[in-house]
Amino acid sequence: MTSPIxxxxxxxxxxxxxxxxxxxxxxxxxVFNLPSTVxxxxxxxxxxxxxxxxxxxxxxxxxxxxxxxxxSVTWNPVNGVPGPFSLNALIKSSSGASYQPILxxxxxxxxxxxxxxxxxxxxxxxxxxxxxxxxPSAMSTVTANATGSSTSHKLSSGAVTxxxxxxxxxxxxxxxxxxxxxxxxxxxxxREALPTYIFATGIEGGGRHDExxxxxxxxxxxxxxxxxxxxxxxxxxxxxxxQD
Numbered sequence: 001m002t003s004p005i006x007x008x009x010x011x012x013x014x015x016x017x018x019x020x021x022x023x024x025x026x027x028x029x030x031v032f033n034l035p036s037t038v039x040x041x042x043x044x045x046x047x048x049x050x051x052x053x054x055x056x057x058x059x060x061x062x063x064x065x066x067x068x069x070x071x072s073v074t075w076n077p078v079n080g081v082p083g084p085f086s087l088n089a090l091i092k093s094s095s096g097a098s099y100q101p102i103l104x105x106x107x108x109x110x111x112x113x114x115x116x117x118x119x120x121x122x123x124x125x126x127x128x129x130x131x132x133x134x135x136p137s138a139m140s141t142v143t144a145n146a147t148g149s150s151t152s153h154k155l156s157s158g159a160v161t162x163x164x165x166x167x168x169x170x171x172x173x174x175x176x177x178x179x180x181x182x183x184x185x186x187x188x189x190x191r192e193a194l195p196t197y198i199f200a201t202g203i204e205g206g207g208r209h210d211e212x213x214x215x216x217x218x219x220x221x222x223x224x225x226x227x228x229x230x231x232x233x234x235x236x237x238x239x240x241x242x243q244d
Contacts, residue, residue: 003091003099004032004039005066010087010104014111018076021060021087025068031095038094039066043073048084048105056080056118066091079116080108 007023021043026032032039043060058080060073089102 001029001097001099002026003089003102004029005041005089005091005102007087007089007102007104010106013075013078013085013106013108015082015108016077016079016113016116017111018074019078020072020074022072024071025066031097032093034095036094040064040092041066041070041073041089042092043087043089045075045080046086046088047080048086060087063092077116078108078111079118081117082108082110084108 004026005023006026007021010021013019031037041061041064043064045058045060047056058075060075064070064073085106085108087102087104087106091099093099
């Protein structure tokens with residue numbers, strides 16, 4: 001919707017002098033003029049020539065309630081360097097109506113007084129505050145807080161890294177101990193599983209040579225037992241003569 005207020009022509013704006021931006025109401029908007037409707041105005045000034053000065057928003061009105069007695073907003077003092085500027089305004093209504101923002105361009109001229117203008121050493125901080133207006137003690141406090149925060153962050157990262165390395169070392173230590181115990185138990189079980197006659201013969205140790213010796217002794221024992229079982233007894237007559 002079209003804005004319900006109209007700014008009058010802006011002329012003769014001089015540096016370091018107050019200036020009133022006058023406006024009139026557009027009474028044709030029925031919703032805007034309802035008694036139960038609350039309308040607020042936000043207005044500010046921005047420079048248009050960024051080569052002359054950085055963007056510095058000069059607030060003129062913040063949530064200013066509009067009524068028939070409010071007909072202007074004041075820039076006091078005009079602390080912008082000579083050059084082009086824009087007047088910006090935005091109206092908010094409790095009725096939920098949405099109005100188009102207002103933008104009016106104008107020119108600031110050099111006046112007789114320039115004491116309010118920003119100096120060459122002034123600038124804009126990251127939070128939009130002029131650095132020249134910040135006390136040295138405040139700047140020192142901000143720097144100290146930033147340094148402390150950075151140090152705390154580094155300590156936290158180092159602690160996390162140490163914990164991770166410790167967990168990794170503990171894991172590999174546990175795995176190594178488990179493997180060693182498992183190998184020792186396996187070797188013990190293999191020794192217990194060897195036949196008892198190996199210990200009776202006095203053969204100990206392992207390896208290919210011991211296995212060959214054990215195999216030969218077992219083969220000899222099997223042949224002897226087979227020959228004993230299968231041997232036939234002598235005839236009865238021969239056995240009788242042998243007994244006599």
